[in-house]
Amino acid sequence: MPIPKLHIRPGGPDFLDLPWERPVLEWEEDRTVDMPTGIHRHPVVFVAYDEGIYAIKELAAELADHEYQTLRTLETRTKRSASPAGLVLRPWLDPQEEGAGAVITRYVDYAFPYRELVSGSGFGPRRNQMLDAFAGLLVELHLAGCFWGDCSLSNVLYRYDAGAIETVMVDAETSTLYEMISDGRRFEDLEIMRENLAGGMADIAAASGKDLDEADLDIGTDITKRYNALWDELNSDLLIGPDERYLIRSRIERLNDLGFAVDEIDVAPDGGSSRIRITVQVGGRTYHSTRLRELTGIDASENQARQILADLSYHEAKHGGSGSPTSKAVTTMQWRATRFEPFASRIAELRPGFEPIQGYCDFLNYRYRESAESGHDMGSTAAFEAWIEAGMPGYDPFP
Ligand SMILES: Nc1ncnc2c1ncn2[C@@H]1O[C@H](COP(=O)(O)OP(=O)(O)O)[C@@H](O)[C@H]1O
Numbered sequence: 283m284p285i286p287k288l289h290i291r292p293g294g295p296d297f298l299d300l301p302w303e304r305p306v307l308e309w310e311e312d313r314t315v316d317m318p319t320g321i322h323r324h325p326v327v328f329v330a331y332d333e334g335i336y337a338i339k340e341l342a343a344e345l346a347d348h349e350y351q352t353l354r355t356l357e358t359r360t361k362r363s364a365s366p367a368g369l370v371l372r373p374w375l376d377p378q379e380e381g382a383g384a385v386i387t388r389y390v391d392y393a394f395p396y397r398e399l400v401s402g403s404g405f406g407p408r409r410n411q412m413l414d415a416f417a418g419l420l421v422e423l424h425l426a427g428c429f430w431g432d433c434s435l436s437n438v439l440y441r442y443d444a445g446a447i448e449t450v451m452v453d454a455e456t457s458t459l460y461e462m463i464s465d466g467r468r469f470e471d472l473e474i475m476r477e478n479l480a481g482g483m484a485d486i487a488a489a490s491g492k493d494l495d496e497a498d499l500d501i502g503t504d505i506t507k508r509y510n511a512l513w514d515e516l517n518s519d520l521l522i523g524p525d526e527r528y529l530i531r532s533r534i535e536r537l538n539d540l541g542f543a544v545d546e547i548d549v550a551p552d553g554g555s556s557r558i559r560i561t562v563q564v565g566g567r568t569y570h571s572t573r574l575r576e577l578t579g580i581d582a583s584e585n586q587a588r589q590i591l592a593d594l595s596y597h598e599a600k601h602g603g604s605g606s607p608t609s610k611a612v613t614t615m616q617w618r619a620t621r622f623e624p625f626a627s628r629i630a631e632l633r634p635g636f637e638p639i640q641g642y643c644d645f646l647n648y649r650y651r652e653s654a655e656s657g658h659d660m661g662s663t664a665a666f667e668a669w670i671e672a673g674m675p676g677y678d679p680f681p
């Protein structure tokens with residue numbers, strides 16, 4: 283039996299039990315699990331282990347190597363891409379042959395392909411969320427120096443992120459990583475995205491029996507507008523007078539509000555004038571998720587974390603002590619033990635397979651809405667019971 287060459291990452295399975303001598307599509311069904319996918323060209327299967335589910339994609343050896351290396355480096359720069367778990371080479375095959383290589387990635391938990399978000403001939407009430415999700419994803423990849431080369435509906439995985447949609451890039455076969463991406467490469471990526479999305483929207487319209495002129499062909503142009511606004515906001519320099527130093531702080535707060543962490547602030551005189559030029563180096567969109575993890579150890583995506591932090595502040599305001607660092611730490615622990623953990627376990631029990639953290643955010647949204655409508659604060663425990671009673675409603679996708 284021929285033996286493949288495997289490069290595997292620590293912390294996962296070794297994948298040695300899989301029948302590599304045969305193409306993945308011929309593997310017995312008891313090894314593979316059925317998971318929904320986007321439209322794709324290469325053979326893809328999913329396999330389940332105690333450690334989790336993994337996606338395996340077969341392609342030519344060089345392409346597989348390129349994709350694996352790209353995902354590995356990208357993972358050190360951003361959280362927006364699928365996590366590589368292994369590279370497999372079948373040296374007994376011609377390296378050009380599809381199947382001479384395979385890339386293994388970790389299945390992105392609670393993610394789903396775009397079809398779940400489609401309503402009618404487009405994304406209906408979720409259109410705005412999709413615009414923000416795509417614009418944000420491209421901005422973050424470009425900040426990380428990644429030219430994607432194939433941004434499309436099928437090469438993105440989607441997850442609910444409080445009231446927003448979080449996107450993850452899969453498929454880095456066409457990607458190139460730079461120290462810093464040029465404007466030319468960024469514009470090229472946007473052009474590819476516009477074309478791919480127009481094609482995707484035409485397919486969605488056709489699938490729902492609509493004419494091409496009813497397809498949402500402009501979606502990519504609208505994403506580009508949001509992308510440009512966000513990119514400019516993150517990358518423009520700030521010129522301030524000597525007594526306007528407070529503006530540095532407000533710029534950082536604005537970037538943090540958008541979810542971006544600030545890596546470094548460069549201050550330099552602006553030519554011969556008395557003004558100062560401030561350049562901010564922006565990191566990933568992880569400001570709130572990092573803060574939540576530091577404070578509580580809870581791992582959530584960015585908008586979920588923003589909302590859970592607000593809940594923690596609400597809890598502190600209602601039940602907090604003196605506000606000293608020690609009393610803050612005690613209140614945080616108490617919030618986790620009496621609110622977050624029991625509520626999240628109850629959600630997991632009532633709805634297996636549903637992400638408990640998203641459920642917790644759905645409940646927070648419900649508490650906020652009900653309290654605002656009734657004009658008085660409902661309190662967490664009463665609101666939680668009422669939310670369950672109401673059938674655990676999620677966010678309305680707002681137009
Ligand atoms: N790590 C993963 N987690 C979840 N789904 C995945 C993962 N990798 C791939 N997929 C699914 O498989 C599909 C095909 O993968 P992709 O890398 O895009 O292959 P292709 O190069 O053939 O387009 C994707 O559209 C996605 O739905």
Ligand SMILES: [Mg+2]
Nearest residue numbers: 322436437453
């Ligand atoms: Mg693809």
